[in-house]
Amino acid sequence: MRPLRYARVTDVEGAVATVAADPDSAFLAGGTTEVDLIRLGVARPSTLVDINALPLADVDDLGAGLRIGALARMSDVARDPRVVARYPAVAEALLLGASEQLRTMASIGGNLCQRTRCPYFRDDVSPCNKREPGSGCAALDGISRGHAILGTSEHCIATHPSDMCVALAALDATVHVDGTAGARTIPFGLFHRLPGDTPHLETALQPDELITSVQVPPLTAAANSMYRKIRDRSSYAFALVSVAAAVATSDGLMTDVRIALGGVAHRPWRALEAERILRGAPANDSAFQHAAEAELAAARPAKDNGFKIELARRTIVSVLRELTERGSAQ
Ligand SMILES: Cc1cc2nc3c(=O)[nH]c(=O)nc-3n(C[C@H](O)[C@H](O)[C@H](O)COP(=O)(O)OP(=O)(O)OC[C@H]3O[C@@H](n4cnc5c(N)ncnc54)[C@H](O)[C@@H]3O)c2cc1C
Ligand code: SF4
Secondary structure: OOOOEEEEOOOHHHHHHHHHHOOOOEEEOOOOOHHHHHHHOOOOOOEEEEOOOOOOOOEEEOOOOEEEEOOOEHHHHHHOHHHHHHOHHHHHHHHOOOOHHHHHHOEHHHHHOOOOOOHHHHOOOOOEOOOOOOOOEOOOOOOOOOOOOOOOEOOEOOOOOOOHHHHHHHOOOEEEEEEOOEEEEEEHHHHEOOOOOOOOOOEOOOOOOEEEEEEEOOOHHHHHEEEEEEOOOOOOOOOOEEEEEEEEEEOOEEEEEEEEEEOOOOOOEEOHHHHHHHOOOEOOHHHHHHHHHHHHOOOOOOOOOOHHHHHHHHHHHHHHHHHHHHHHHO
């Protein structure tokens, strides 16, 4: 039996101060990741700091983009008419994650900080550098079908499991955080880390930092965006590969294109090489294919997940085809 303290806070300053006072404590939002991991013995916080009473649950229209509070629930954000109309990829990604019951509990801030679904991380017995730095990586010689193909290291080949974060990465969101050193803004592409030799460090957050909101900027292409998730069954499963993309076209040329991949790396993978090739290019299958191949050229599959390379290529091409057809029909 391990004692676990519970503290309820009502303002951001109190939340930050409570966690800063005890480095072994953790924030508690919907609890759909944190409580799971405590039950499995993988997370062992001394205190759970319940942040649900903080005034961070609104979605605010800033004119220039939307600010989504860290405690807004996945189901509410997915159905917010402003998100649906202006950022469809975000709404679609949210609705393709977890189940309706979980989405009603789960918060946006917690979604960003959810942990990998690598089974060796969650079993609490296998060697795992993420759970226990220096212990090894059971996935390297184990079952690696769901693991990463891009940005891996010899220390960890886990993927980031979030769907919503893939859409936010494609749309250049920013993450607003507050901590004892003050408030700051983190570009989405810098929020999640690659494993390198410190796979236990997953985000740019300092231990005492609280996510207060996520901001999506005003992008013309965002209204013509989508999220496609490929998985083993059609609901209640994590992505093998997913693609979020946003495209603006003019006279048959792609004037703006943003692409991010899920299920393939330790963080949502922004497909910068594919974007570079496609910006200004004609909107046709050969351009899409060339860009997808260039992006996946750096892929280094493990024993069981080589199929993800072709799956990612095909998904990128089909998403771009659909978005450009839609864009030219408008
Ligand atoms: C069975 C199951 C299936 C799922 N399927 C999917 C799926 O298909 N796609 C998908 O994307 N997700 C899926 N999820 C994950 C789910 O989306 C996350 O568990 C959820 O978003 C976490 O939010 P929460 O509010 O419950 O976070 P919590 O569990 O409360 O917190 C998670 C982590 O974030 C930290 N945290 C929470 N809020 C903040 C904050 N504001 N600032 C700093 N740190 C914070 C906590 O300390 C904790 O470490 C699934 C989960 C389950 C249990
Ligand atoms: S892939 Fe990462 S999370 Fe999975 S066992 Fe290896 S070190 Fe742990």
